[in-house]
């Protein structure tokens with residue numbers, strides 16, 4: 428009899444034009460290679476995901492259904508798929524992993540269609556869970572397994588045991604070089620994943636390091652990885668880049684590391700590897716790191732074909748940055764922008780507007796800062812989010828290894844956090860997660876930010892919108908000019924109409 432296989436599923440998270448390779452599933456697949464038969468199903472490409480998952484389960488016996496789930500728009504499709512599979516195959520274990528279940532494990536496991544939550548890095552946890560499942564036995568409504576003792580040793584696992592929720596201790600992070608290379612072939616045809624962007628016609632993605640060693644108080648990454656980073660070596664980065672370029676025809680590369688330049692010394696070999704690869708590239712970076720690089724390093728960056736760098740500039744005042752424990756200052760943002768201009772790199776500056784202390788004042792200061800940065804480097808891109816901090820872990824969670832968030836509410840006056848996946852799908856929660864809304868902002872402030880974003884986006888249409896014709900760009904710029912210079916942002920209906928008509932892209936919705 429065939430060995431039971433594992434179905435790795437990416438529920439739909441984005442539109443077809445934002446589709447990228449599901450790296451989390453490829454990473455899990457790499458760990459399963461040669462050990463467990465598996466299939467990857469991607470809801471971003473497959474409009475009939477539920478039917479096809481049920482079809483795959485009918486074709487061959489399965490050991491588990493494993494879903495990757497990001498907070499926000501991916502939760503509802505994850506619920507729909509899991510519930511459909513639970514109804515058709517009540518004895519099949521269902522596992523959720525990724526950002527949503529790691530940050531909100533209590534809510535994720537509080538569902539009749541989730542048996543196991545894997546928190547944090549998934550490769551080893553999934554392998555250990557699969558090894559334990561034959562002894563653990565099938566799930567029931569009150570318990571993840573007939574004998575939950577079988578899974579007590581799996582670090583990073585949350586499960587149900589006689590109606591109670593158990594959190595096994597966290598799992599230490601393994602460095603990426605110890606993990607196997609990604610099995611790109613398992614996605615079948617890679618063409619739909621290699622998307623046109625302003626850098627090339629076939630943009631590939633890669634994540635080198637794992638985690639981030641900073642602990643900015645608003646950021647989900649800090650809770651997800653508990654303030655740790657494990658770097659990838661230059662050899663592995665170059666090997667992955669070459670495979671994507673030479674075997675699959677990638678002509679540009681987007682690096683998904685939370686913070687690509689960890690330290691100057693460790694960044695240099697990576698920059699050399701990218702120079703050897705010879706593809707235009709994009710990455711996330713901190714303003715203080717970019718500002719502190721030597722001129723020699725900047726020259727190397729220029730030679731390596733770095734095209735755009737996404738910087739969390741966040742806000743306009745050092746006090747607010749300090750409150751966020753960002754570890755950088757406004758001057759670093761200016762210096763990073765100056766350096767980018769000098770070396771032909773476009774900075775993509777992200778701001779989170781309207782923190783709970785003096786939201787109106789912070790918003791106006793940030794608008795003024797953005798205009799000064801635009802004057803310094805008109806090509807810089809600006810991404811505007813509303814400040815909606817991801818709940819952080821409880822103090823002391825690091826030592827106990829417990830994953831629970833410290834905030835029970837979204838911000839000081841915010842509502843209590845949802846307790847089920849369903850509640851997380853409500854519009855207001857999806858809006859908080861996507862930084863489109865925050866509990867303490869009133870209608871007037873929300874509108875003010877939306878209006879400014881429209882004027883700014885039309886005055887400086889994003890270079891990332893490869894499909895916008897030059898005449899459309901010129902039209903938007905002309906129409907938006909007077910509002911931008913005069914500061915009359917209120918109700919720019921004419922701009923919205925033209926932007927909608929031209930289907931202007933908003934990078935904050937879909938990334939590159």
Ligand code: B12
Pocket residue numbers: 437440441442445446447448449450451452454455471493494495496497498499500501522523524525526527530545547548549550552553634646647648683684685817860861862935936937938
């Ligand atoms: C690609 C991406 C997207 C893509 C997804 C495309 C796709 N392929 O499906 C798109 C553009 C749609 C997207 C959207 C959003 N994203 Co996003 N995204 C990312 C990004 C850049 C890379 C994810 C990735 O591939 N990582 C590499 C893999 C290998 O790592 P991983 O996902 O963590 O997987 C490991 C573990 O998590 C675990 N694991 C994961 N899944 C599973 C499943 C199982 C069963 C198991 C056992 C383990 C497991 O094991 C894996 C291997 O160790 C991350 C940043 C990052 N570097 O991770 C942000 C990130 C995940 N996104 C984030 C957010 C918030 C969003 C949005 C919800 C909001 C926004 N405005 O950005 C939007 C939603 C908008 C929408 N329309 O859906 C945040 C999440 C933080 C948080 N607070 O929750 C991140 C961290 C960015 C950030 N710094 O804020 N995103």
Ligand code: SF4
Pocket residue numbers: 639640641642643646647648649685686713739753
């Ligand atoms: S904001 Fe950036 S630097 Fe800070 S914890 Fe998050 S990923 Fe790391």
